[in-house]
Amino acid sequence: MKTIDRRSLLRSAALLGGGLAAARMPAWGAPAAGIAAMPTLTGEELKLTIERGKWTIDGRHGRAVLINGSMPGPLLRLKEGQNLHISVENRMDEETSVHWHGVLTPVHMDGVPGISFPGIAPHSTFVYEFPVVQTGTYWYHSHSGFQELEGMFAPIIVDPRGPDPVAYDREHVVMLSDYSFLAPAKVLQKLKQEGGVFNYQRQTLGGLLSGRDQTFNERRAWARMLMDPTDISDVTGAVLSYLVNGHGPQDNWTGLFKPGERVRLRFINAGAQTIFNVRIPGLKLSIVATDGQLVRPVEVDEFQIANGETYDVIVQPSEEKAFAIVAEAVDRSGMASATIAPRIGMVAPVPALRPRPLDRMKDMGMDMSSMSHGQEAGPDSHADHTGHVAVPGMAAPAARGTDVMADMPGISMSMLDPLNAPQVKLGPGVQMISPLPRDRTGEPGQGLESVGHRVLVYQDLVALERNPDVRPPTRSLEIHLTGNMERFIWGFDGRKYSETTAPYMFRTGERVRVTLVNDTMMAHPIHLHGHFFELAHGPEGFHPRKHTINVLPGGKVGWDFTPEAGDWAFHCHMFMHMAVGMFQVFAVRPLPEKRS
Amino acid sequence: MKHVACMALLPLILLLPFAADAAQDAPEVPTWMGDFAADRYFDPKAMHHAREMVKEEMGGMRFSKVMLNLAEYRPAAGSDGYRWDGESWFGGDVHRFVLRTSGEGTGEGVESGDVQALYSRAVGRYTDLQIGLRQDFEPHGRTYASVGAQSLLPYWFDLEGALFLSTKGELLARAEASYDLRLLQRLVLQPRAEVNLASQDSAATRTGSGLSSAEGGLRLRYEIRREFAPYVGVSWEKRFGKTADYWTAAGDSRHATTFVAGLRAWF
Numbered sequence: 001m002k003t004i005d006r007r008s009l010l011r012s013a014a015l016l017g018g019g020l021a022a023a024r025m026p027a028w029g030a031p032a033a034g035i036a037a038m039p040t041l042t043g044e045e046l047k048l049t050i051e052r053g054k055w056t057i058d059g060r061h062g063r064a065v066l067i068n069g070s071m072p073g074p075l076l077r078l079k080e081g082q083n084l085h086i087s088v089e090n091r092m093d094e095e096t097s098v099h100w101h102g103v104l105t106p107v108h109m110d111g112v113p114g115i116s117f118p119g120i121a122p123h124s125t126f127v128y129e130f131p132v133v134q135t136g137t138y139w140y141h142s143h144s145g146f147q148e149l150e151g152m153f154a155p156i157i158v159d160p161r162g163p164d165p166v167a168y169d170r171e172h173v174v175m176l177s178d179y180s181f182l183a184p185a186k187v188l189q190k191l192k193q194e195g196g197v198f199n200y201q202r203q204t205l206g207g208l209l210s211g212r213d214q215t216f217n218e219r220r221a222w223a224r225m226l227m228d229p230t231d232i233s234d235v236t237g238a239v240l241s242y243l244v245n246g247h248g249p250q251d252n253w254t255g256l257f258k259p260g261e262r263v264r265l266r267f268i269n270a271g272a273q274t275i276f277n278v279r280i281p282g283l284k285l286s287i288v289a290t291d292g293q294l295v296r297p298v299e300v301d302e303f304q305i306a307n308g309e310t311y312d313v314i315v316q317p318s319e320e321k322a323f324a325i326v327a328e329a330v331d332r333s334g335m336a337s338a339t340i341a342p343r344i345g346m347v348a349p350v351p352a353l354r355p356r357p358l359d360r361m362k363d364m365g366m367d368m369s370s371m372s373h374g375q376e377a378g379p380d381s382h383a384d385h386t387g388h389v390a391v392p393g394m395a396a397p398a399a400r401g402t403d404v405m406a407d408m409p410g411i412s413m414s415m416l417d418p419l420n421a422p423q424v425k426l427g428p429g430v431q432m433i434s435p436l437p438r439d440r441t442g443e444p445g446q447g448l449e450s451v452g453h454r455v456l457v458y459q460d461l462v463a464l465e466r467n468p469d470v471r472p473p474t475r476s477l478e479i480h481l482t483g484n485m486e487r488f489i490w491g492f493d494g495r496k497y498s499e500t501t502a503p504y505m506f507r508t509g510e511r512v513r514v515t516l517v518n519d520t521m522m523a524h525p526i527h528l529h530g531h532f533f534e535l536a537h538g539p540e541g542f543h544p545r546k547h548t549i550n551v552l553p554g555g556k557v558g559w560d561f562t563p564e565a566g567d568w569a570f571h572c573h574m575f576m577h578m579a580v581g582m583f584q585v586f587a588v589r590p591l592p593e594k595r596s
Numbered sequence: 597m598k599h600v601a602c603m604a605l606l607p608l609i610l611l612l613p614f615a616a617d618a619a620q621d622a623p624e625v626p627t628w629m630g631d632f633a634a635d636r637y638f639d640p641k642a643m644h645h646a647r648e649m650v651k652e653e654m655g656g657m658r659f660s661k662v663m664l665n666l667a668e669y670r671p672a673a674g675s676d677g678y679r680w681d682g683e684s685w686f687g688g689d690v691h692r693f694v695l696r697t698s699g700e701g702t703g704e705g706v707e708s709g710d711v712q713a714l715y716s717r718a719v720g721r722y723t724d725l726q727i728g729l730r731q732d733f734e735p736h737g738r739t740y741a742s743v744g745a746q747s748l749l750p751y752w753f754d755l756e757g758a759l760f761l762s763t764k765g766e767l768l769a770r771a772e773a774s775y776d777l778r779l780l781q782r783l784v785l786q787p788r789a790e791v792n793l794a795s796q797d798s799a800a801t802r803t804g805s806g807l808s809s810a811e812g813g814l815r816l817r818y819e820i821r822r823e824f825a826p827y828v829g830v831s832w833e834k835r836f837g838k839t840a841d842y843w844t845a846a847g848d849s850r851h852a853t854t855f856v857a858g859l860r861a862w863f
Contacts, residue, residue, distance in 0.1 A: 107633050108636075114648075115634065115647075118638050119646050189659050189661075192659040192661075193661040197822045201781070203778070204780050206780045223751045224751055226748060226750060428690060428718035428719070475625070484721055486721070486722060486748060487718070487721075497654035497655050498654055498655030502628045503628060506625070506626075507624070507626050565633070566633040567633040578654065579653070580654070581655030583654045589628075590626070591636070
């Protein structure tokens with residue numbers, strides 16, 4: 001069924017340096033003293049119970065939706081090829097659901113109420129049954145109401161039937177999340193009441209006078225367009241606590257290692273509204289998988305992980321000392337931190353938050369630098385005009401005051417030209433249409449352009465195994481990510497899910513190029529259920545496969561996929577964006593012959 | 597001639613391979629027949645119910661806001677005054693019910709005050725149209741039909757304007773503009789202006805035709821949270837022409853310039 005290129009697999013194993021040594025099966029997170037270990041479930045018959053309870057973060061109690069009494073819930077440690085029979089008992093007075101994020105299931109086991117099943121009614125039990133046909137790091141979470149935001153998420157690891165191509169001596173799951181002590185429904189209400197309500201990093205007159213942030217000319221240009229360059233995250237550290245495995249920075253979750261070991265860290269971003277910048281000062285990060293799919297190892301110092309994504313990272317600490325895992329919120333309004341150390345109780349210095357980034361013209365899809373000849377290339381474009389390849393993350397900081405718009409003869413710089421996206425329904429929910437969106441998969445994420453060390457970009461990713469379907473696409477579809485930040489309206493092609501009349505249609509087994517165009521000033525991690533798609537870059541047949549892709553502001557991303565029959569949710573993994581309408585269905589027809 | 601013909605054919609020749617592609621290779625995109633995959637596995641009625649719920653939730657949710665824009669105390673030599681200006685709304689992204697109230701008074705009672713009940717509709721990215729009724733309860737009970745608009749203008753100016761037609765045939769207009777100048781992260785200086793106009797003299801409502809009154813304010817607020825901000829400031833107001841005469845006759849002797857202290861809050 002699955003084609004594996006043995007040669008590349010072996011090559012990569014050699015690169016990883018450990019040969020095909022069978023990995024041990026360690027407990028997935030050795031906790032710090034006082035932090036209870038997260039339970040692990042294995043086998044074919046599993047049981048989950050969902051109930052509301054209390055959870056303590058850095059000594060403060062909050063309400064949470066718990067799976068088997070914990071947040072995150074129990075790790076499901078599965079084996080490729082096994083069958084799974086999971087009963088989910090809902091002990092709450094509200095409906096719930098469990099979606100297996102990144103796990104390929106039959107269409108009626110995908111766990112999205114109203115799309116794949118009716119949901120799990122209060123005080124009832126639903127049994128999920130499906131074969132496990134893949135390997136890697138995944139997770140599961142509620143797809144009902146705001147339960148995911150309240151802690152209803154947990155990791156999944158599927159071990160391969162044979163030896164793991166990634167050699168490692170020890171592993172830890174690092175599940176990042178953002179928790180709000182304010183009820184998520186209230187958080188959303190506030191976002192609807194006033195744009196940017198949680199942003200306490202706005203530009204000020206004081207900043208202008210002391211020569212910080214944008215210059216007066218830049219501010220005037222942005223104000224004229226009603227765009228706020230500090231609007232990086234809707235929900236910020238002002239209301240969120242950033243967690244590692246359910247624990248705050250003071251709890252200091254600690255994972256153990258012995259010096260010299262190859263430690264596999266399985267990062268999962270379960271954050272509802274937060275993109276994280278992840279680094280471990282003092283250690284190189286070797287990226288070996290994303291979204292559960294193995295990639296040729298890439299060594300970086302930092303990577304950005306968007307909501308719903310996973311990254312497997314190998315680190316090899318050789319010293320008898322502690323290292324801090326730093327997961328900074330993309331808007332730098334807070335961070336999650338944890339420790340890996342040879343012994344419990346050791347701590348490493350946690351670096352201070354770096355200054356918050358500012359959006360630039362390119363985030364509006366108005367980048368002139370790529371068009372103007374003779375001028376220097378943008379600060380983070382991969383290659384400058386002299387042909388030198390700039391190392392992502394190592395670009396010289398953009399000079400202050402350079403983010404101004406030049407008139408480009410013959411090019412409409414209209415921010416709302418319907419001709420740029422005829423399928424978008426214009427109205428109060430569409431603030432702008434990017435005039436010049438560009439492929440930004442070769443660029444670091446927001447704020448990582450000039451951090452002074454090597455940063456992962458999507459174009460670094462190359463699949464380790466040959467893509468299962470290498471046919472070229474026979475048709476293409478462009479989907480615009482639209483929104484109005486002032487009204488907090490989000491949707492696809494100008495429509496909220498509540499306003500749509502038909503799903504996006506695909507033919508079973510066809511090959512389609514989907515291009516996502518971000519017409520907003522915010523990053524949107526877009527997740528497609530029931531599929532992996534191949535990003536439209538990389539060596540022939542080895543395009544990186546993902547289930548969630550972060551589309552940068554003013555950017556576009558192309559990917560190819562082979563639709564599976566059924567109805568599949570397609571949405572922004574910023575839960576607040578999804579909750580207000582950035583959700584649609586991929587309907588793939590024909591469906592198989594009806595069961596008798 | 598031949599050359600020209602070739603030129604004319606060129607686009608066609610270029611397009612031909614694609615046309616052929618479209619006809620032979622490109623699979624037709626299926627049309628949606630209104631069917632749902634999950635209906636094959638679960639009770640279609642239960643699925644229908646879940647579908648409607650989810651669809652209504654994602655984009656159709658309703659929200660509300662109650663806002664005190666101005667709630668301030670105005671110390672004065674004779675009798676201390678107060679002023680309020682508030683708005684609340686309930687509804688979705690496009691259709692909303694809006695309730696607004698504004699007025700002022702002294703220790704002796706309310707001098708002027710009105711309430712508006714409006715239907716609001718988002719008509720553009722930054723603009724809402726509002727239509728409804730306005731009821732004055734001081735200085736004279738009057739009922740008006742109201743038509744107005746609220747908009748966020750380039751450079752972040754907030755602008756509101758409305759026309760009011762009373763049951764007695766009087767036509768009034770009001771416009772307000774404000775701007776938030778963020779001095780520091782939580783310290784905001786807000787200049788604000790309001791003008792009132794009337795098309796006729798009315799002793800009953802103490803308004804004269806033309807520009808009847810204007811107000812300018814400068815308020816400095818400190819946002820303890822974005823939604824809770826005490827402020828201090830100055831307010832300058834002036835009544836013009838006949839309006840001023842009516843109020844003087846009624847014994848209004850307040851200073852045109854007053855210090856104000858108040859609270860801006862919303863939830």
